[in-house]
Amino acid sequence: MYCEGGRDVTEDQTEHIAFGNEGFHVPKLGDVHQEDGKYQVLVYWVGLDEDEASWEPVRSLYEDIPIVFHRWVHQHEDQEEVKNMVAELEKNSL
Numbered sequence: 001m002y003c004e005g006g007r008d009v010t011e012d013q014t015e016h017i018a019f020g021n022e023g024f025h026v027p028k029l030g031d032v033h034q035e036d037g038k039y040q041v042l043v044y045w046v047g048l049d050e051d052e053a054s055w056e057p058v059r060s061l062y063e064d065i066p067i068v069f070h071r072w073v074h075q076h077e078d079q080e081e082v083k084n085m086v087a088e089l090e091k092n093s094l
Helices: 011-019 058-064 066-075 080-093
Strands: 028-035 038-044 054-057
Touching: 028 066, 028 080, 038 058, 038 080, 054 058, 058 066, 058 080
Parallel strands: none
Antiparallel strands: 028 038, 038 054
16 A cells, blocks of 8 residues: 555544445454365444354455455464464465
């Protein structure tokens, strides 16, 4: 994303860039696990209770909310399961 200091960017603009116009907003991502050989991440949705979080395919998160996903990966890059997930994602992206 283009970055230049001194620009007035509102919180709404930042969220629009991170989340886009479609679907639900994702305030945070949770754990990662594998189901049927595919990685999934626990997604917490704005407006829903935490017990309504759902496991979503990593590929969908990577494509639909890339900024949120990359921030989460960076924050959890020391976890072995996240490292394995990223390696698998990169392998399948080639």
